[in-house]
């Protein structure tokens with residue numbers, strides 16, 4: 001089964017979506033060129049204005065790496081995190097999600113800008129490189145959520161410390177991996193550890209590409225698409241780099 005949903009929270013992908021969110025839950029916001037916004041019925045039109053403002057700020061900050069949307073990004077707004085949670089489709093806790101099949105972002109109105117940037121990174125990547133593999137999607141989203149590419153890179157936030165706390169213990173494990181994950185199955189409880197290991201590996205590999213000044217070229221040249229990406233081998237220097245002390249002072253621009 002192919003990846004259904006990529007999202008932020010524990011970092012994720014879902015192998016199947018047993019339910020859908022009924023279209024009747026939402027009503028459209030006024031038409032815009034760059035976004036197609038929808039809101040739940042309890043939100044008035046001011047929610048559209050606020051959502052648009054945050055979404056455009058996120059796109060502004062991501063644009064230096066990921067460019068502009070090639071078409072309207074579909075975003076569904078919820079009044080609160082609780083309201084979003086009640087409509088969450090994935091079986092684990094998440095803060096927002098991007099559905100790769102429908103190209104939709106679902107997010108709470110008051111979500112922090114980093115969540116907007118995470119999900120919009122997925123949307124921009126999929127527009128630019130349809131079929132991009134899991135590792136590039138999730139690694140890029142975690143990396144980009146802390147950055148503002150309209151100015152110099154944030155040297156402090158591009159460190160290991162930007163990895164969510166619950167994922168930091170995975171660092172020693174990923175040095176033993178031999179390939180990058182193209183897909184994972186979140187619905188299988190037994191695969192949760194493999195899934196999180198793969199997520200962390202993806203984050204560090206994207207970070208490594210950035211560190212080698214190769215991330216932009218990777219985005220321009222492309223990578224094996226799903227499902228061929230299952231056999232993608234990372235750059236041979238990646239594992240030794242992981243095992244070395246982190247050379248923050250060598251970051252481009254730092």
Ligand SMILES: [Zn+2]
Pocket residue numbers: 006007008011012118122137138141
């Ligand atoms: Zn994600």
